[in-house]
Amino acid sequence: MxxxxxxxxxxxxxxxxxxxxxxxxxxxxxxxxxxxxxxxxxxxxxxxxxxxxxxxxxxxxxxxxxxxxxxxxxxxxxxxxxxxxxxxxxxxxxxxxxxxxxxxxxxxxxxxxxxxxxxxxxxxxxxxxxxxxxxxxxxxxxxxxxxxxxxxxxxxxxxxxxxxxRSALGPVGSGYGATASTSNIGTAPTARTEPQHEVNDAMVVADFTPEKVFKDHFTVGYPPERVFDMFGDVARLAACLPGASLTGLPTPERAEGLIRVKLGPISANFRGAARIERDPRNLSGRIVGMGSDQRSRSSTQGEIRYQLVPTEQGAATRVELSVGYTLRGMLAQIAREALVRDLASRLTAEFAGNLERHLSGAGPNGAAEGAQDLNAAALLMGFLRERARKALQYILGR
CATH class of the missing domain: 3.10.20.30 (Beta-grasp domain)
Incomplete structure (x- = not known):
């Protein structure tokens, strides 16, 4: 409910x-x-x-x-x-x-x-x-x-x-009453105000309780200390995430940026800010972010917790992730939980590959930082191909 x-x-x-x-x-x-x-x-x-x-x-x-x-x-x-x-x-x-x-x-x-x-x-x-x-x-x-x-x-x-x-293009009602005109119905009250997550210097990224939480992990072939240092370099870390780019000069505690998402004919630019917390004592950290896309009137809040665990006698690192999110607006109507989980798993794998290449000095996929959009449709097709492959293996195995 x-x-x-x-x-x-x-x-x-x-x-x-x-x-x-x-x-x-x-x-x-x-x-x-x-x-x-x-x-x-x-x-x-x-x-x-x-x-x-x-x-x-x-x-x-x-x-x-x-x-x-x-x-x-x-x-x-x-x-x-x-x-x-x-x-x-x-x-x-x-x-x-x-x-x-x-x-x-x-x-x-x-x-x-x-x-x-x-x-x-x-x-x-x-x-x-x-x-x-x-x-x-x-x-x-x-x-x-x-x-x-x-x-x-x-x-x-x-x-x-x-x-x-009408004050904006997009699905009817996706503005949650915050921007719609109130002059047309004399009896209409002032709408409840929802946070619009507009980016400004005074923007406070507050804690929140995610509606959905899932866990994932991946391993990179570098020591935990080196990976932890990489996680502290916001610009290099953003370059590993497909569709992400920074819109301002980051600090160790805060960053403002943009994530471009494309899902078929729907494209969204989530502009927002993130608060960064790190604990060098146990090689863990937390990133809390919030952003909105004005075109689709969608907004999101997200939280990523990570823990770096040494493997292979300290020569490699297992990155354990806990990802929580809340999504509002038009995109929330098509982003079903199972689909988000599967797409996030493939996104994590792509991020891990970029991270490995960046640690080796090759850069993420050999591309310019933040140059590529996050193409959810491409990720979805890869996911469907993987599902089909597993189904075929299951049938042939029987």
Whole structure:
């Protein structure tokens, strides 16, 4: 179960939900807000449309846990909203509803069009409503009602809001309420503020409790003291990590940098800072970091603990790792735990290889420091090939 805190129709709500619970199911079953209807449950019909941080979103394909910190407005929360009130009157006047099942989602999508379209162009209205399906009316009355409200408001001198209040590109709601406009819904409260992890000189990298922790290890053919010295050289250490680069001059206790990640068509630049702790008495250390990607509105916190253990009578070193992390935002929805673990294992192996080469004086993969992105897709393909190889060995062994 995951504990979430969000604002629903101007009311603070805290609840424990299963990670797989969709926002629509949470609203209907836990909060009894049944005005949000469920139709196709594939994000196609639009019946479940609501406002997430003031922007229309499909609640049937949005996980409730991913909305932690967001502001949610359902059709029930728009009772006193000026635009929705005018739309309801126009829908009634133009005979724009019959069974009414699609109407809540239709009103919310129509509200967005009234808010941002400069004129009541029929094609623009039809395109804007194309994500909301109605099985009864044929759309003629609906389009007429929306166009009438747009015309009336523009004649009254009410100007359109460019972008409908959207302040950034990216998935709806991935900003956790921190950057969305609050001027569009009079009854909406100030959003709960989530840490945005913007990098500045005063940024404090605080301790945290990781949501996920896993352990790994690797061995390099150099004495522990030499490896420990290498771990203390932040610039050389960053050069061993694919996709990592420093954005400022590091100190032994602190570093600021960037990790570039590419997953298929999705690319992210996690910019942040790390706090470095080292204990030369037992050759151990700890790195605590935090960062965010503005494009995907994803943020992460991570902790790496390492212990250097001598092997082969001190000629080699076993590096024991404990890695903990917390991920928020769009990338958290596709980064499943098992996938992260497998990718991290391959990343650790690549880091170990770069470390070995750097200790030998050859440099990481012979490339310039920080020159290559962390290509998660390439790592994933390598992981899948390894899985296929093991499966084939298992079948042939039988």
């Amino acid at each position: 995951t504990m979430i805190a969000l604002t629903v129709n101007a009311r603070d709500v805290k609840a424990s939900v299963e990670p797989r619970t969709h926002l629509a199911d949470f609203l209907r079953e836990s909060l009894n807000l049944t005005g949000t209807h469920l139709g196709c449950e594939h994000g196609v019909c639009g019946a479940c449309t609501l406002l997430l941080d003031d922007v229309p979103a499909r609640s049937c394909i949005t996980y409730a846990a991913a909305c932690d910190g967001a502001r949610v407005t359902t059709i029930e929360g728009l009772d006193d909203d000026e635009i929705t009130t005018e739309l309801r009157a126009a829908f009634k006047r133009e005979h724009a509803l019959q069974c009414g099942y699609c109407t809540p989602g239709m009103l919310i999508s129509a509200r967005d069009l009234v808010l941002r379209l400069p004129a009541s162009d029929e094609r623009s209205v039809r395109v804007g409503l194309s994500g909301n399906l109605c099985r009864c009316t044929g759309y003629v009355g609906i389009v007429r009602a929306v166009r009438a409200v747009i015309d009336d408001r523009r004649k009254r001198g009410i100007k359109p809001v460019p972008g409908g209040g």
